[in-house]
Amino acid sequence: MLRSLLWLPGALMVVAVLLDLIVTCIQTGEGRLSHRIHRPLYSALRAAAHLTGRRALLSWAAPLLITGTLTAWTLLTWLGWTLIFWSQPGALVGAESGQPATFVASFYFVGYTLSTLGLGEIIAPEPFWRVMTDVAAINGFFLLTFAITFVVPVAQARGERRELALLLHRAGPGAQALIVNAVHDHDHGLRSLTADLQPLLNRLDATHLNSPYLHRFHDHDRQDALDLHLPALGEALLIIQGALPGQNPPGLRRALASVDSLSRTFERTQARHPALRDAAVPPPPDLTPLREAGLALSPDEDFREFLHTHAALRSRLHAMALTGEWRWDQIAAPQEADAADS
The missing domain is CATH 1.10.287 (Helix Hairpins)
Structure with missing residues (x-):
């Protein structure tokens, strides 16, 4: 029976x-x-x-x-x-x-x-x-x-993730180095972090919306690690928007929206990950490297108030770094972090 x-x-x-x-x-x-x-x-x-x-x-x-x-x-x-x-x-x-x-x-x-x-x-x-x-x-x-439909797009998406990570690794490392190097060493200036990256950011955003499990993928080497370099890019874009008066490179709003969307799909995918519970809002960055590079900055109080309005995004970016076993100082000040580790 x-x-x-x-x-x-x-x-x-x-x-x-x-x-x-x-x-x-x-x-x-x-x-x-x-x-x-x-x-x-x-x-x-x-x-x-x-x-x-x-x-x-x-x-x-x-x-x-x-x-x-x-x-x-x-x-x-x-x-x-x-x-x-x-x-x-x-x-x-x-x-x-x-x-x-x-x-x-x-x-x-x-x-x-x-x-x-x-x-x-x-x-x-x-x-x-x-x-x-x-x-x-x-x-x-x-x-x-x-x-086959499952495997092939994943392989393509991994290639795009590594492409963006490598671009940011070579343009940085770290959020403020991205800005300084873009201003002084790139023909397009800050546009290299906004409009130039927008097509790749948009593709990655769409791919992660379609396949959110990609947020569980990690890479062996630092240069390939999107969970390290995407938070650095997000922090750099926030600094450009909130701390650099008069700087409004084309595509800044759209690039920041793509980073925000990627962080939200990460949050939904990793909802039960301890990193989302442990990730506090990072402290305001020390903008000394930007001052030493001769960039005009907003008053510190204004910048802190601006960052407060984006605390949720910065917390998600911090959590993204933690899932890849990266510390926030490796994003904010990687040279100092490497020196401390050595």
Whole structure:
């Protein structure tokens, strides 16, 4: 009796995976199933990095989450179809013996059906189960197609994340160095941090809105770490807007809006991350490097009042840095932080 009802949990597994594929690969966001897969894997990786003191372990987040998601989708679909066929004795029989297939044989049959191999060692003698075999094969084709749809954009997005991180690393390092170097060493001046970066920022913003789990990805090297350089860019844009009177480079508002949007998708994705709880609003930056570079600045009180209105953004940027195991002084004053570390 119980065996005859196994088709119900099997069908629920298959439908759950299909819905998750659609939401994760086509709709904007992260499917509930994918979220339940990502969260424990990511938490385990973070715990391992924290216990061993090896930040480099975080760079395995991307392959771990991608592999874990694809494996879960495949196994749940495989098991679901196995339960559907196994629930009815005689739904599958051996091609030569004609004996009802065992559970293991049904599992084997579903595996080569989903992979569209069609070996023919086990067959469905009744028309209904033959049709279900075709449906399972189509399901396997869809699973493979959506898996490619899932992996390829992630690879492209990782390339864009590294492109922006490298640009900012070479233009900085650090928020105030970004400003000083843009003013003195770049043909476009501060526009190199606003209008010139806007297309790439906009693409990254759209990509993270579509695939928010990208905020769980980290890179091994500092030069590739978007969770280090994006907060530095956000801090630099706030300094330009609030502390540099008369400086209004084209694209400043749009660039800051993109950084703010990226920080908000980060907040939604990492809602349960301890960094969001531990990240205080950073203190106002010491603008001495900008004064020494000869830049005219607003009064300190005015700048502090301006930063107070953007406290939520700065807190989110601080949390983003913490998830990558970066300290705020590595963003605000990286040369001093490196000297202290050495």
